[in-house]
Every structure is written in structure tokens, then in C-alpha cells.
Amino acid sequence: MKYIGPDFCNITSLLTDEELLIQKTANQFVQQEFNPIVNEYYEKGSFPLELLPKMGELGFFGATLPKEFGGSEISSTAYGLIMHELEKGDSGLRSLCSVQGGLVMYPIYKYGTDEQKKKWLPQLSAGTAIGCFGLTESNHGSDPSGMLTRAKRDGDDWIINGSKMWITNGSVADVAVVWARDEEGIVRGFLIEKGTKGFTSSDIHGKMSLRASITSELFMKDVRVPDSSRLPGIKGLKGPLSCLTQARYSIAWGAIGAAVDCYEVALNYSKERKQFSKPIAAFQLTQQKLAHMIQEITKAQLLAIQLGNLKDNNQLDFSHISLGKKNNVAIARDCAKLAREILGANGIMDDYSIMRHMMNLETVYTYEGTNEIHTLIIGQKITGESAFE
């Protein structure tokens, strides 16, 4: 058994048999169930939601959580390898899984009541319920501390008002984790169920990126929820930020999958495509591109594996994840561009996955903390100076 993907520095030797088997399961799922239909959904601008129960059955949602909460207690690296495979398929597929596991199941597991866990975690892990995470607002993206959504206490209930923008799976979610400020200005998390009075959504159309993923706006107009809908285990912005740390970890791995797919397509193409009576792989300029890609992919793989180790040993700092997210998405973006060049005109066609990855990676570069914001997080870590404001 070997790592599925280019293994220039034998990273297989850093992975366990379980991790490799788990990668294979995810790889087969994507190849057999997802890849044949991805273009159709990309074009339509929607996601094949019917795949969710299958993904749930295989154990992809919240896979690192304890068994009693629907997880499989797999290592963080194994989880990363699943993300790697899903994003090899499409960033939209990986996004769905990151949101469901990292942004919805994680806060319920970590900060929720027993009742909330019992109600939501089994369904979410089985893929019979969908979750979404509402933090970003139209005027508050990189700086969520400015959020305007408000939660006001009213007896045993809370009344929530405001709106959220760019919410993955917003309109199809059975449960939304919505972050709002209370009257004292403290950020709190609420679980709002689909169909709650005053809670509506509308999909965002016209995306040129991450099209195989549903992105919505959420509106809360005097939405009344009982206090039992509040996530009691956390207050303040560190609540949503801790969730983002989980999801960003999955992006650090997922981006490698997109990069690997672009690289492999370009490598194979370059060996077969002949110009000037030679395979284009024989030209130095092509080799430089391919060599650059494998070099960056290899570094990204090693970084991701180390993040997994740190995570499992409880030594992971959010700045480590910033480094992983920032680097691995940036290199994937470069790889997509280089791979596209190698394929010439064919590179722009949907017969190949490269252009789709390239467009998707623009979203991945921006969401879950833009490249710039992660630069500032790392900058703050190493200099001790905050350059955010």
C-alpha cells in the first residue's frame, strides 16, 4: 500500500496502514461516485446532496470525533488524507465536509449540551442532516469582530436579528451555527433550525468559483430560539475562531489534493503531447514547471503531515495552521496555473479538471482567513506585534 499521489520523498513511510486504507476509501468514493458527475453540478452551480448519506456511511463527517458522537477516532493525518482526496475531486466537495465536520459538528461536540449533541451529532455524522456555519457578514469578512448580528435575551429565549453572507450550504442546512453578539457585546453561538420563524435564506448566484457548492445568505428577523439552542460552552470570538482552526487544518490538506490532481494531469499530458517531434516533457521550460510543482507539493505534504502530528499531540498552535493553510493553498493555486499552461488550449476545457481547480482555489485562497490575514497571524506570532489594525 502506498500514498495515492506523487510521492517524491517517500511520505508513504510516514503514514500508517490505517491512514493509507482510509485514503484509499476516500479515493475510491471520489473516483466512482463524484468525479463522473462533478462537471454537471459545476455547470449547474449546485451540489449532489444525495451523496451525503453515502459519505456519512463511510464515516467522513467528524471522523476524528469519539465513536459515541458518530466519529471513528481516526488520526488527524488520516482525516487530512480524506480531505486530500475530496479536494482532488473538487474544492466544493471538501468544503462541504470541512463545514459539516469542523464548523458544525466540532462546536456542537466541544461547546454544546448533551441534549444538543444527542440531537444533532448522529444525524450530522450520518449525513442525514446538513449543517452550516454563519460567521461572515456582508460588511464584516476578515474582521468578524465587527459583526452586527445581535442576540437579545427575552425571558428564557433569545431574539436574533441580523444577516450572514457567503454561507456554505446555508439554504439547505437543517441546522445553522450562527454567531451573534449579545447585549453586553459578547459573541455567542446559537443553533438555529431550518424553518424557525423569521429565519430565511437565499442562494448567491453568479459565482465563477466553487460552483459545485451551495453558497447562501442567511436572514434573521426576530428569530426566537430557546436558551437551550445556545452553545453554552464558549463565549467570545474564540468560539468561531476555534472552529475555523479545525476547518483550516482540513484546507491545508485539501489544497494538496487539488495541486496533486493538477500536477498529475499535467505530467501525463506532457509525456504524451508531442511538438517539434518531441514530447513537451522533454523541453526544459516544461520540466521547470513540473519540477517546481513537485517541489512545492512535496514541501506541502511534509508540512501537512507535521501539522497532523502536532494536532494529535495537542501541540498545534493556530499559527501553525495559518502557515499550512496559507502555504498549501498558495502552492495549489500556482500548480493549477502552471498545469494549465502545460496543457495549452486543452487546459481551458472541462475535459480536464485543472481549470475548475484553478477557479475553485480562488475561493479557497480567500475563505477561512485570506492569505493576507494568515500572513498577519504568522507575522504577529514571530514578531510579537499585531499588524491587523
Added chain:
Amino acid sequence: MKIAVLTKAIPSYESSIRIDSSSTWIDESVVNFVVNESDSYALEEALQIKEKLDNGSEVVVVTMGSQDNTSKVLKDGLAKGADRAIFIQNEDSNTDPLSIAKLFSQNLKDENFDLVFSGLQSDDLGSGQTGVLIGELLGMSTATLGIETDIQDGKIKIKRELESGWFQWVTLPFPASVSIQSGINEPRYPSLKGIMGAKRKESKVIDGQLSDDPKQNFINLFVPKTEKATEKIEGDVDGIVAKLMDILKNKLRVIS
């Protein structure tokens, strides 16, 4: 019902195959070993039978080979849902089907399996004999090329694939050894729970020594040269037709 599924580790199609310095085998250090394709269908068939019978039947995956290459295919089987595994460890490179079948049957005899499923053939050597030979050695009824199974009281009905789109139903009393054709079901992929649970399942290792001298040896392994030759048939029309007919009939055997 106790079902054994024989699975073999073979070099994956994507591996770059290199002939080793002895010129009688491939360089195993650079190939990725995976489960033989038709064996996955055999395992799926066994698991479906177990699930359908729902009477506490047992599925045991069995493999033979060197520790490095083959033990992992058992993990794959256990992760998919087999109850336990038997690994006959044998570092010998002997590939003679009869010797191998003897080794299997000696070590499986005491298990008293009701059914032994194997893949139709291994995708690396393709001799397709192991399942039948084991059946014979263990006194079982045998069938090859199974494409559908139906368990009945004390017997199994097998639909066999014959040539040119013909099929045949045969009924075998237990114990039976059946080789399974690829493509007859949809092999599941192991779930994460299955993979994580596989560690806790019993996996027995048997030190297997081949007793016989091999009945077959590799003398030379080589990569075929790609040769393209065009043969031009010349002469008068009757001569050309006669020559062409001869080639089609006797050389290419496309008409009879």
C-alpha cells in the same frame, strides 16, 4: 456457514514494473501491492451471503505470500467486514499452483469451511487453478467462473459464465470451492469504522513451508519488444485470395 475467501496481493496496474537482476522475477521493492481484482468480488459475494443469511455466519480472508507485500491485503478484507484473517507466511518465490494449493489445503483443512471462494484468476500470473485445486485436495465440489450465487439448504447454486454469452447453472453440495468472476457485484469500500475496527479482529499467522519441489520455474522474464511488420501479399487475384484465406484461417484464426 463458514466461508473462506482467498485473496492475493498483486502488483497494481499503475506500478512501474521492472525486471529484477535475476531476470526471473520483478523488482518487488518498487511496486505497490493491491488486492487482486476478482478476489474483491469474491469477498463481496461472501459478505453479501453472510448478511443475507444473517445467522452468525463467518467470513475469513486468507492469503499467502511474503510479509512485506501481502499482509496488508488482509487488513483490507477485515476493514470491509471479514470476521478474521489467516495469513500463511511464505517467503518462497515458488509460483507453482499445485504446490500453493497444497499449502493452502494443509493449513485450511481443520477449519472445515463450507465454502471457499477465490477470484477467477490472479491478475499477475493468471493461472486460475488455485481454487479448483484446493477444492480437489479438500474433497470439495468445485465450480469456476461463478457470476451469481444462490445459497439453498445444504447446497449452493452457481451461475457459470461459458463462452460466447452462454451461461450454466450448477448446483454444488457443501463443502464447495467456487472461483468468482469479476464484475458480478459492487465491492464495497471499507468504511472508516471498518478500518479502525480491523485492528481488533483476529489475524492468525501460519508459517507455511512448501513441501514439494516446484513443478514450474521461471527461466527468463522479459519485456516483449514491440515489432510492427507489414506483410504484403502479391500475385494474381486467386493467389492473393488463397493466401489471405490461409492467413485468416490458420495464422490469425479469425475464421474457421
